[in-house]
Structure formats: structure tokens, C-alpha cells
Amino acid sequence: MSFLTYLLSGVSLGSIYALIALGYTMVYGISRMLNFAHGDVIMIGAFTLWTAASPSFFPGNPGLPTAVSILISILVCTLLGVLIEKIAYKPLRNASSLAVLITAIGVSYFLQNIALLIFGSDAKAFNSVVSFPGLEIGGMKISAETIVTITVGVLIMVGLSLFIKFSKQGKAMLAVSEDKGAAQLMGINVNSTISLTFAIGSALAAVAGILYCSVFPQVSPYTGAMPGIKAFVAAVFGGIGSIPGAMVGGILLGIIENLSKAYISTEMVDAIVFAVLILVLLVKPTGIMGKKMTEKV
């Protein structure tokens, strides 16, 4: 009984990791860079929703309706993602990967500190965007947030896979991820394809941020840091560059985390998670789903 409860809360946590990991994996697949600022875009997404939905946004207004606030948040993050790519990463397109990595870390700290300046350091109460009650099956409570997170995660994964397989832009992404130079020679606009990847990845980050803060109803400038790292682990775990891999990696990570909390130690949980990552990489360096020449975006 309690095992099922642990498993379920693990899946719930894991589907949020999976959503974040999708963004990591897409950007890595296409531009071969680790966008460490991804976690902080999540935080910006949550803060945007918090601002838009709070009564003080428009004086005398009770706050924008949830659906509008979610749209605004997705829009802001999409723009932010494209902007970050244009300003910070594009000039480094041909630089060493170390320079790009360090820039990404810089962007991450920049976003955190901007949020610290604007919103202050104390955690803000975040009101869940999910308003219907949860389910109760055989004495086991399943919160509405869990249901929504898992559903949204699966929908987005399926949607993204279809987009890449069948749409023109999706195919362009696939081409750029396989060979940037050849894709350019075939008449694909590499710059706009990379921008599109960042736009999609950041829009996903906004969704992940909103869901993360609905499940754990607080937002602070450091909200995105730890889930960002965990999602990166999930992406590597599942095979970085692979979309189903990110999903599987995320959910597995959530389950491992919760089960080791329940049966081994609540304090050692991060050590265990990273130890599992090392083991997986030793046995299968490309991650669970990461095969050579699989669907890579």
C-alpha cells in the first residue's frame, strides 16, 4: 500500500523532471550545448505567472485569469529563450564548447540575480493553477496536480515526437542536429532552426515551471536551480538528445529518488541518485535510450 503511494509520488515528481529534461535534451540535440540556464527559465516562468495572477499587477484588478496568465508566462519564456540564444550563445557558435558552457552558467546566475533584485529573496506563495479536486482510489489519494503533470508530460512528448517526424521545421531540426554544415548546404536556415528550438524548449520550461510550482506551491529566485540539475541528470540518464529518453529518464529518476528516500535514507537521496547515474553511464555511456543515430533533436 505505502509502496504504491511512494511509487505514485515518484512518478509525479518524475514527470516534472521529464518536462524540464525535454528542454535540455532538445537544445543539446540540436546545438550540442548544455543550456544550464534552462532551470532558471523555469523560475522566470513561475514568477511571470505569479506576477500576472497577483492582484497587484493591474491596480484595482483581482489578477488576470489563470488561462491568460499561463499564456503570458509561456510567451515571456519563449521570448526570453530566443533572446538568450541571440545575445549569449549565437556569437559563440564556433567557439569551444567550454566557452559556451561557462556562458550558460553565467546566464543562469544572471537570471537568478535579476529575479533576486526584482522579487526579493523570500519565497512567494504560489497558488496552484489546478483547481479541480484529486482522486481517491482505495484509500490512496492522488492529487489533481499529479494527474495534470503526468497527462501534460505525455501529451507534450507525443506532440513533440509527431512535430519532429512530420512537420517541415521538425525535419529541419533533425537535419541540423545530424549535420549543421550539410543542412545549411541543403538550404535549411540553421539560425532560425536553432532559434525555434530555443523557443520550444523555453515554452516547455514555462509549462514545467508552472506545474512544478503548483505541486510545490512556492517560488523564489532559486526555485529552478535544483530541479534544473536533476532534470539534466534525467536527460543524461535517458540518453541526452533523445526525446522519449528524457521522458523515461525523468520518470525513472523521480521513482528512484522517492523509493530510496522511503527505504534507504531521506538524507542520502541525492548521493544515491547521482550514484545511479554514474552506474548507468558506466554500463551504457549513451544513456538508456541514447543509441547512435536514433531520433536526435
Place this chain on the structure above:
Amino acid sequence: MKNGKKILAAALSLVMGLSLCACNNGGSGSDKNELIIGGIGPMTGPTAQYGNGVMNAAQLAVEEINAAGGVNGMTLKFIPQDDENVSEKAENAYNSLKDSGAKLIIGTVTSTPCKAISPLTKNDNMFMLTPSGSAVECVQFDNAFRICFSDPNQGIAAAQYIKNNNVASKIGVIYDSSDVYSSGIYEKFRTEAASLGLEIVSSQAFTSDSNKDFSVQLQQIKSAGADLIFLPIYYQEAALILTQAHNAGLETKFFGCDGLDGVIKQLGNDAAYAEGVMLLTAYTSDSKEEKSAAFTKAYSEKYNDSNPNQFAADAYDAVYTIKVALEKADVKDASISASELCDLLKKAMTEIEVDGVTGHMVWDESGEPTKDPKAMQIVDGAYTALD
């Protein structure tokens, strides 16, 4: 070009003259007789809210004291320094404050850096009053005093309260093993509970890296059959725990320490989850008590509507304690050396009584304050004093 420079020079000297005037108008004495108090605490980083609460409240208290005529003809000046809750940075901050002419220190705000700089202040014989460094070692030397309760005291008081009032007999604990405050309270609570015959059925730890998801810990405590969960932690995590406990259908009581103050606001729309939570604390921002209410009002007016937290209240009391101690020691000249001042204040601290926003306090040579934590319960969305 030459003319331009002349005009600039004239303008600059005018500005300088004006600023001198401002000083003279502001203080009651001459601007030379200004006693500099240094403040050290995290003003950026994850624990910034504690440091900012302290710095804001200390600045507020200093301004109030100066507006009321200063202390024995001296005006006070408060210089805050950021330590980001990092020991090395606290040491740098301390040295930089010494260079700025600070004669005594309010700080540090958090326990870890506090432990790091206490040998330095001892070495310099610099008076140090920590508003909120609650670890035992913060006041290990004779030059250091504190305003807040020490961690062991809170743990003991909590266990005794639960026992004496028959609040519960089977207790579950969730604590932050990566935090000295939380684990310090927990350790003492555990030993005291054992000697009082309270049964701790489940102790669950978490660390600051995994402080969002408590579903497993709550489930374990539920399975262990606890009827009360003791939360020696801060309000952010407590808010998440209360929400998740509600979602998991837990029907236990909750009991916490001063770190829980602020939990109602943190819950936002879900404030109802905090109903019935009990806590031992010296100050709450919703207090109706005259002194506390006046402080809360002044603070939120000065710092755009933000509510002061426990740390801010401690810092406000720290500045007023220094004022009372300076008066007791009859310090009139701000040019006194830091070491001489420390000797005078050390003696004065054990002789004074302070009625602050965090209660009535007296000190002994150990540096520990004697004050009574008040038991509060959250009823209808407000902190209500018990018995």
C-alpha cells in the same frame, strides 16, 4: 573648459557643504561623535531574507534612536555588510567593518559564519551581539551575547510544553539535517523527550538540497502512527509540509519553534492548512501586544509593506539593547577604542534588563538571554497566545 571645471568645483563644494549641514541637522551632537555599529549577515543568496530582515530592522532602530536624540550625546551609524551565509565572506566583512571604524558588531545573522568570526572578535576584544545566531558556539567567548533563544533551549522548552500540557504522546519529527538551527533543536528535543517519557515514533530528516517533496517523510510518519509532528524548521518548508500533509490526508497536530513564524503568509490561498498549528516563539508579526505592533507597523511603513520576520524583531531588539547597555556603561565619547568599549559593554550587559519586541530579557556572563518563549496557536488565521 576651464570655466566648466570651475563650475563643477563650485557645485561639488556646494554639495559637500550641504551634506555637512544635513549631518548637523540630523544628529543632536556634532557629527564627529558618531558611534559606528557594523552589521554582518547574508544580504544575497538563499538565506538573504534573514540577513535583509536584520539589516532593515537594525537600520530602522538606529534611525529611531537618532531621531530621538541619540545615546548620551552620540549618534549611531549602522553599516551593513553581506556575508552570503559563507564563513570566509563573514571574515572579510568583519575586517572591512574594522577598517570602516566599527566599534561593535551586530551579527552575524546565521550560525555558521557566526561560529567562524567569534574567535576573531574574541582576539580583537570586539563586542559582538548576534540577533539570531542560535548555535551554542556563537556566544562561546565572553565578548559575545545574543538576543534569540539558543537552539537547545528551544528544543527543551518544546518537549516540556508538549509533556506538561498533554498535547500528544506519539511524536513524529521532520527536521533539516543540513541546518545547524534545525538539527540543534532536534537533538535537544530528542534527549529531553526521552527523559520526559514522550515517545518519538519516527524521525525524518531532509537536506536543503531536497526540501520540496516531503510526501515520503509524511507517509512514514503516518505509518508510524504519530499524533503530533514536531517541526523544528523554517516556515518555507513548513508551508510545503502542511500542504502535502493535507493532500495526503494526514490528521496530526503540528508543533514548531520560532522558525515557523510567517507560515500563514507563506501558504497564500491555502492558509487554512495552518489552522491549529502550535508554535513556541518570542515574536509574531500579527501580535497585538503594543510594542510588537508598533514595531511591525513602523517596519512595514518603511519597507513597502513587507512584514518583519523573527530575525528582524531580534535585530531591532539588538540595537535597543546596545542603546541600553551604552547608557548603563555611561559611554559618551564615540572615539573610545573598540576594546575598551567591549569591556564596558560586557559588564553592562549583565546588569541591564530590556523589554523588547521579543519579550523581557536579562543576560548572564555566558551571553545567553533569559526570556520565556510564548506558546501560540494559529486560530482563524491569526496567532493566538495559549494559556
